[in-house]
Amino acid sequence: MNASKSKNDDIFTGSSKKRKRGASLDVRKARAGWWFVMPFIIGIVILYIPIVFDSIKYSFHEIKILTGGGFKLNWVGLKNYSDALFVDPTYVQTLVTGIKQLIVDIPAIVIFALFVAILLNGKIAGRAAFRAIFFIPVLLTTGLIADIDNQNILATAMEGAEIDTGTGESAVAQIVSVMDVQALFSNMMVGTELVEYVVNLVNNIFNIINRSGVQMMIFLAGLQSISPAIYESCSIDGASGWETFWKITLPMVSPMILVNTVYTVIDSFTSSSNRVMSYISSVYASSSGQVLSSAMSWMYFLIVMIIIAAVAGLLSLFVFYQRRD
Amino acid sequence: MNKVETAPKITKETKNSIRVDFERTPLLERLKARFVNVYFFQKVLVYVFKFLFLLGISYVILFPFYSKISSSFMSAEDFVDVTVNMVPRHPTLATYKAIILDNNYWKAFLNTLLLAGSCAILQTFVCCLVGYGFAKFKFKGNGILFLVVIFTMIVPHQTLQLSMFMKFRYFDIGIGKFSIFNFLGGGLIDSVNVLKDPWLRLINTFWPLIILSATGLAFKNGLYIFMMRSFFKGIPDELEESAYLDGSGTFRTFVQIILPLSIPMLITVFMFAFSWQWTDNYYTTVFFTTTGPLLMPKIVKVPKSLNTAYAGSNMYEAAIRNTCGILILLPLLILYTFMQRFIVQGIERSGITG
Numbered sequence: 001m002n003a004s005k006s007k008n009d010d011i012f013t014g015s016s017k018k019r020k021r022g023a024s025l026d027v028r029k030a031r032a033g034w035w036f037v038m039p040f041i042i043g044i045v046i047l048y049i050p051i052v053f054d055s056i057k058y059s060f061h062e063i064k065i066l067t068g069g070g071f072k073l074n075w076v077g078l079k080n081y082s083d084a085l086f087v088d089p090t091y092v093q094t095l096v097t098g099i100k101q102l103i104v105d106i107p108a109i110v111i112f113a114l115f116v117a118i119l120l121n122g123k124i125a126g127r128a129a130f131r132a133i134f135f136i137p138v139l140l141t142t143g144l145i146a147d148i149d150n151q152n153i154l155a156t157a158m159e160g161a162e163i164d165t166g167t168g169e170s171a172v173a174q175i176v177s178v179m180d181v182q183a184l185f186s187n188m189m190v191g192t193e194l195v196e197y198v199v200n201l202v203n204n205i206f207n208i209i210n211r212s213g214v215q216m217m218i219f220l221a222g223l224q225s226i227s228p229a230i231y232e233s234c235s236i237d238g239a240s241g242w243e244t245f246w247k248i249t250l251p252m253v254s255p256m257i258l259v260n261t262v263y264t265v266i267d268s269f270t271s272s273s274n275r276v277m278s279y280i281s282s283v284y285a286s287s288s289g290q291v292l293s294s295a296m297s298w299m300y301f302l303i304v305m306i307i308i309a310a311v312a313g314l315l316s317l318f319v320f321y322q323r324r325d
Numbered sequence: 326m327n328k329v330e331t332a333p334k335i336t337k338e339t340k341n342s343i344r345v346d347f348e349r350t351p352l353l354e355r356l357k358a359r360f361v362n363v364y365f366f367q368k369v370l371v372y373v374f375k376f377l378f379l380l381g382i383s384y385v386i387l388f389p390f391y392s393k394i395s396s397s398f399m400s401a402e403d404f405v406d407v408t409v410n411m412v413p414r415h416p417t418l419a420t421y422k423a424i425i426l427d428n429n430y431w432k433a434f435l436n437t438l439l440l441a442g443s444c445a446i447l448q449t450f451v452c453c454l455v456g457y458g459f460a461k462f463k464f465k466g467n468g469i470l471f472l473v474v475i476f477t478m479i480v481p482h483q484t485l486q487l488s489m490f491m492k493f494r495y496f497d498i499g500i501g502k503f504s505i506f507n508f509l510g511g512g513l514i515d516s517v518n519v520l521k522d523p524w525l526r527l528i529n530t531f532w533p534l535i536i537l538s539a540t541g542l543a544f545k546n547g548l549y550i551f552m553m554r555s556f557f558k559g560i561p562d563e564l565e566e567s568a569y570l571d572g573s574g575t576f577r578t579f580v581q582i583i584l585p586l587s588i589p590m591l592i593t594v595f596m597f598a599f600s601w602q603w604t605d606n607y608y609t610t611v612f613f614t615t616t617g618p619l620l621m622p623k624i625v626k627v628p629k630s631l632n633t634a635y636a637g638s639n640m641y642e643a644a645i646r647n648t649c650g651i652l653i654l655l656p657l658l659i660l661y662t663f664m665q666r667f668i669v670q671g672i673e674r675s676g677i678t679g
Binding site: 025026029030031032033034035036037039040041042043044046047048050051052054055058063116119120122124125130132133134135136137139140142143144145147148149151152205206209210266269270277280281284290291293294297298300301305308 | 372378383387451454455459461463479484489498537542601605607647650653
């Protein structure tokens with residue numbers, strides 16, 4: 001009772017001692033904010049910055065593990081970079097095909113994810129089950145399991161496979177035959193490049209489905225944040241579903257398209273199933289290729305950063321932000 | 326409209342219900358008007374198409390799992406027999422038995438459980454703290470620090486492979502000579518010499534991953550921080566303000582008000598962290614050499630007791646590897662079926678809407 005009274009006095013009279021010592025609420029909150037992010041800051045300063053710095057440093061050096069323990073660095077300048085570009089026989093080739101693949105995959109993944117998200121957002125029987133199923137690959141077909149699949153594809157490619165090895169390729173083959181798609185499109189006379197693109201997509205559909213789980217969830221979250229009143233007023237004005245999609249849904253989810261595109265680029269180029277990344281890993285595993293691999297991956301990183309910047313810049317021209325107030 | 330039809334007759338009236346009798350169009354005609362038109366047919370067609378499409382995609386996702394499971398029960402003869410396609414003719418548990426016994430499954434299971442569990446709990450907790458800090462507090466450098474988070478997300482860990490290995494192989498805190506373990510190892514003063522080498526060798530221990538998790542730098546932690554931040558941004562500030570008014574401090578508000586609210590989100594992040602650490606084979610190959618503790622990646626091999634030296638050997642070995650995969654995934658699948666509801670909820674509520 002007594003204590004609370006004195007506390008009240010403090011508040012009302014504003015004791016000068018407290019004023020001096022205690023900072024304002026904003027400053028105190030800012031200080032608390034620092035405490036919350038402290039683990040991350042410690043990690044960045046003690047671990048991450050040295051690790052990134054070392055990685056850049058190593059890419060300009062030759063490394064030698066000493067027999068007595070410890071290691072020695074010899075400065076070699078740009079040798080690792082020029083080796084990667086001009087001496088290594090397959091790096092440039094892998095890089096070009098990898099980036100081409102990336103550019104093909106991005107729109108496919110984003111459009112597929114949006115399409116499925118719209119389907120899953122509507123009323124359909126077994127919606128919860130579908131959502132759960134579509135999210136399975138994100139959690140389960142990663143890392144080790146993807147590795148096992150890759151090994152199996154390699155193993156079965158050597159001999160004609162008769163029994164399915166569980167890599168998902170045959171499931172697609174059972175639904176659509178690639179040859180059929182080719183025939184269909186060549187009859188439509190739309191140019192060979194488009195045909196090639198579509199055939200590539202069908203070949204890759206399993207891959208694309210597997211990689212679009214998170215994007216789908218992001219789109220789903222975005223779709224659910226659109227107020228149903230907008231759709232209602234649209235349908236009262238007599239808009240068809242098609243018009244509603246182009247005039248309402250697409251602009252409203254356009255920020256998510258930007259987020260998803262950037263996420264897809266990052267995700268696909270940091271995943272180890274990526275062709276360039278697996279090549280870099282194989283270089284790392286070879287003897288004395290460690291420094292070469294860090295030079296290679298820094299170059300790759302720079303190229304992908306340029307791609308991300310270009311894509312984000314291009315898309316942000318078309319992004320529509322709803323004014324919230 | 327203007328012609329008033331026979332007024333509805335009230336046939337029965339009680340306190341709570343009323344039955345009214347009026348002339349209606351016959352049932353058959355009403356049904357006809359409702360169902361036999363273009364609009365309805367179009368709706369049904371679209372619905373069927375949607376459903377079939379989703380079913381097809383689900384099939385593509387689930388089929389590999391089915392074929393993995395079915396081939397894991399096949400006996401050796403089934404791989405030579407061409408007529409055996411999807412259903413094993415001589416079902417056997419020999420493959421499972423061999424993997425569990427020969428490849429030391431349970432030991433790898435316990436080791437991985439310990440590693441993935443501790444890492445996932447740490448990552449969830451740390452990312453939650455950091456995400457909350459970014460979402461709700463305006464301090465100097467907030468924006469720049471968050472850019473650093475994005476940066477850690479973008480830089481692939483393969484780029485840092487070598488330097489990460491070197492960092493934890495020769496673990497030290499500080500720069501050059503002025504570092505903790507250099508000091509303890511007698512690098513500066515000879516009389517202080519606790520360690521044999523002026524560094525700590527953390528390779529083949531759980532420490533590298535624990536340290537990375539505790540500082541929010543492990544695999545995809547940037548994404549978790551991002552998710553947590555957007556989730557906390559969605560929680561109205563008034564909630565905390567009222568707690569502050571009642572005299573609760575920042576940390577107490579966080580523990581007592583915010584944490585109970587964010588349980589679905591915490592479970593989602595935990596599931597991500599746990600399952601990605603569980604099936605991870607990147608860090609386990611960087612930080613663990615062949616002499617290290619037995620973890621999941623090391624049990625993926627053909628067990629000694631199974632003889633694969635005959636015609637269908639490639640298929641058989643693939644099936645064995647898939648069986649290893651199933652054994653690895655099984656605990657995750659069980660976990661996922663229990664957590665699935667929370668995960669979908671958590672991701673929807675995370676509102677990664679920028």
